[in-house]
Amino acid sequence: MINPMLSFMQLCDSNFPSGAFSHSFGLETYIYEGAIHDAATFEAAMRIFMVNQMAYTDALACRLAYEAIENGQFDGIIELDHVLLALSLSKETREGTRRIGERMAKLCSDLYESLLIDTYYQRIRQKEAKGHPSIVFALAAHHLQADKNDAIAAHLFSGVHSLIQNAVRAIPLGQTDGQRILLALQPIIQAIADQTETMTEDELGMNMPGLEIAQMRHEQLPVRLFMS
Amino acid sequence: MSMTGTLRMKAVCRGDKTVVADTYFDGAFKVARPVYFQENEPTVYSLHVGGGYVGGDRYHTDVVLEQGAKMTLTTQSAAKVYKTPNEPVYQSMAVSLAKGSVFLYVPDPLIAYEQARFQQETIIHMEKGATLLYSDSITPGWSKSGHPFQYEWIRSKLKIYEDGSLQMYDHLFLKPNHQQLFSLMQMEGYTHVGSLFIISPMLGQDWQKELEQILAPYEDHIRSGFSELKNSGCAIRILANASHVIEEIILQCANWMRRKLDQEPVQLRKY
Numbered sequence: 194m195i196n197p198m199l200s201f202m203q204l205c206d207s208n209f210p211s212g213a214f215s216h217s218f219g220l221e222t223y224i225y226e227g228a229i230h231d232a233a234t235f236e237a238a239m240r241i242f243m244v245n246q247m248a249y250t251d252a253l254a255c256r257l258a259y260e261a262i263e264n265g266q267f268d269g270i271i272e273l274d275h276v277l278l279a280l281s282l283s284k285e286t287r288e289g290t291r292r293i294g295e296r297m298a299k300l301c302s303d304l305y306e307s308l309l310i311d312t313y314y315q316r317i318r319q320k321e322a323k324g325h326p327s328i329v330f331a332l333a334a335h336h337l338q339a340d341k342n343d344a345i346a347a348h349l350f351s352g353v354h355s356l357i358q359n360a361v362r363a364i365p366l367g368q369t370d371g372q373r374i375l376l377a378l379q380p381i382i383q384a385i386a387d388q389t390e391t392m393t394e395d396e397l398g399m400n401m402p403g404l405e406i407a408q409m410r411h412e413q414l415p416v417r418l419f420m421s
Numbered sequence: 422m423s424m425t426g427t428l429r430m431k432a433v434c435r436g437d438k439t440v441v442a443d444t445y446f447d448g449a450f451k452v453a454r455p456v457y458f459q460e461n462e463p464t465v466y467s468l469h470v471g472g473g474y475v476g477g478d479r480y481h482t483d484v485v486l487e488q489g490a491k492m493t494l495t496t497q498s499a500a501k502v503y504k505t506p507n508e509p510v511y512q513s514m515a516v517s518l519a520k521g522s523v524f525l526y527v528p529d530p531l532i533a534y535e536q537a538r539f540q541q542e543t544i545i546h547m548e549k550g551a552t553l554l555y556s557d558s559i560t561p562g563w564s565k566s567g568h569p570f571q572y573e574w575i576r577s578k579l580k581i582y583e584d585g586s587l588q589m590y591d592h593l594f595l596k597p598n599h600q601q602l603f604s605l606m607q608m609e610g611y612t613h614v615g616s617l618f619i620i621s622p623m624l625g626q627d628w629q630k631e632l633e634q635i636l637a638p639y640e641d642h643i644r645s646g647f648s649e650l651k652n653s654g655c656a657i658r659i660l661a662n663a664s665h666v667i668e669e670i671i672l673q674c675a676n677w678m679r680r681k682l683d684q685e686p687v688q689l690r691k692y
Contacts (some may be wrong), residue, residue: 241606279580279590282656283648378436399576401595402614404606406658409646 197339204333205351211297211326213355214290217363217419219408220356225416232370236377239353242404243381247349249399250280251327252389255348257397258331258342262309265396270313270332278323280398283408285421290318294324301329307336326352327362346386353378363418425478426450428467429618432490437461439490450480453497461491468497474539476505482514486522486551491524492654495689498540499664500529501562502537502572509538516543519553523621523682525675527689530613530664532564533572535686540576549584552621553654554678556671559595559614560664569612570597581620581654588652591616609644611660615667620654623681630656635673643664658683 203209220238223229227239254277261269281287298314301307310332316322327348334344356373361371411421425607426449433442438461446452448650455463467482474480486492502555518524533539547553557577564571574596581589593614595602625631628648632655638646644660657674661667676686 201534221607229579230686239607241601241604245606276590279587279651280592282589282591282650282658283646285648287651316532333455396594398590398592400592401606402658402660403604403609403644404594406609406644406646406660409648409656 195337196344197337198336200333200337201343201347203356204330205347207354207358208409210278210300212293213352213360215419216286216421217356217359217411218286218289218421219283219404219411220360221363222407222411222414224360225414227362230364232366235364235366236374239374239378240381241401242356242359243349243378243385245399246404247352247403248385248388249392249396250277250350250405252345252349252385253392253397254325254327255331255345256341256389256392257336257394258328259344262331262335267309267312270328270340274325274328275324277325277327278400280400281420282400282405283317283412284390285356285412288326289421290325291330292328295322296301297326297329298324301333305333305336306333310336321418342386342390343387346382349382349385350379351380359419422478424481425471425568426469426480428481428617430465430485431485431487432463432492433487434489439463439492439594441465441492450482458659459685462493462684464493464687464689465532466495466497468685469500473501473503475503476510478646479511480510483515484516486516486518486524488519489521491518491523491684492529493527493689494689495526496528499560499667500531502531502533502539504534504536504632505538505573506536509540510514512539512541514541514543516545516547516553518545518547518553520548520550523552524686525687527556527671527687530558530574530667532560532562533575535564535571537562537572538574538659539572541578543579545582546585547579547583547588547620548591550622552678552682553581553619554621554673554675555579555581557616558664558667558671559593559685561612563620570602572597575619579618581618583620583633583652587621589618589650589656591618594672609660611644611662613661613664613667615659617657617659617671618650619671619678620650620652620682622627624653624655624678626659631662631677632657632674635677636670639666639670642669643670645670
């Protein structure tokens with residue numbers, strides 16, 4: 194058996210080719226407009242993004258997917274997949290998430306001998322599922338026999354990590370600033386992972402209107418580094 | 422669970438004309454007799470006879486449009502949600518739209534006052550070929566302190582299915598204390614939020630350009646965005662500081678859509 198910690202390091206590495214490095218999920222709109230322009234404004238934005246968006250979408254989705262796998266409810270995973278994609282009102286964000294999800298599913302299906310991951314990837318290819326990174330992460334974590342809480346934290350970490358890498362390029366920030374922010378946000382990652390346990394399914398996918406508008410407006414930005 | 426207000430209606434085609442059949446209302450909900458601003462197409466005003474929503478209230482509305490039926494549903498005044506000390510207010514709506522039907526839902530804003538908790542859940546099932554225009558706006562009520570956002574929370578869910586498959590799920594949750602509601606990504610300094618969703622075979626290829634022109638004159642007063650839904654429908658979100666701005670935009674969009682459907686502009690005079 195592989196130590197799940199080592200596998201998480203692989204899955205969360207910025208070289209892991211999920212395609213997440215080409216998406217800002219609306220943050221580039223704020224960078225373009227100047228609302229995010231330095232380390233402090235970026236870190237403040239990340240805190241809001243994590244606590245309100247990632248917590249109720251990525252983290253809760255990862256938990257629900259992990260539990261569906263544990264309970265042998267593959268249909269539950271497919272249903273979750275549909276719900277998650279329908280929750281994205283912005284086309285770019287929806288398409289970006291779907292692409293990352295599909296690419297991760299393919300990669301993980303190549304890397305791991307897991308019937309569930311293979312089945313999910315097949316469903317995506319047959320257009321019966323769309324592909325969502327949180328679902329793939331839960332499938333991989335479960336296959337690696339990783340703890341659910343650790344899986345949620347690692348999944349959050351990987352999302353936060355790639356957004357910081359993108360901000361370092363786009364704002365731009367110094368590499369040290371990026372690393373300092375990644376360290377500063379780690380307690381929030383753990384707090385969200387813990388809080389996810391007490392969330393109800395009813396809370397899945399709550400959106401913030403301002404962020405949605407930023408994601409929509411990204412489609413019309415004249416200059417763009419990122420696909421969303 | 423007993424309901425505070427129930428409303429059910431079905432719109433059917435009688436030749437060229439849509440008539441509202443099987444209207445049923447109970448409790449705090451009432452509907453006035455349909456108004457025919459246009460010869461063939463009814464506009465229905467629903468009203469709340471109690472004056473406002475209070476804690477523990479539960480409301481449900483059912484709307485069915487049969488094949489080819491056209492109907493506009495609006496309200497006679499804003500829905501006011503007052504303090505809900507024990508139980509939140511729950512409001513649900515189920516809409517079913519058959520092929521070729523046209524349903525415009527243009528309610529007055531929801532006004533949430535100090536310590537209000539409000540949850541609404543709307544589920545729309547439509548067949549391909551139906552037209553839906555769904556709008557919604559949320560306003561903070563006046564408070565003694567003069568600060569906006571004195572309500573406790575508002576949760577609003579809207580699910581749209583087309584031919585049985587989920588196309589859109591809008592889930593807004595506004596909770597002032599906990600979320601620093603004025604901040605970036607949230608309300609961004611604005612107080613009012615408006616939403617508009619249009620799904621129609623008549624929306625056309627150039628809708629994004631046309632919509633840009635409708636929104637352009639408001640750019641200095643609002644923050645808005647629009648995007649294409651999974652099923653090629655249109656989603657619009659608006660942040661503003663006044664209800665009438667959101668109402669005006671929604672009405673303009675409704676008329677923009679009606680022109681595409683060869684319908685006359687909608688008039689929603691309230692009396």
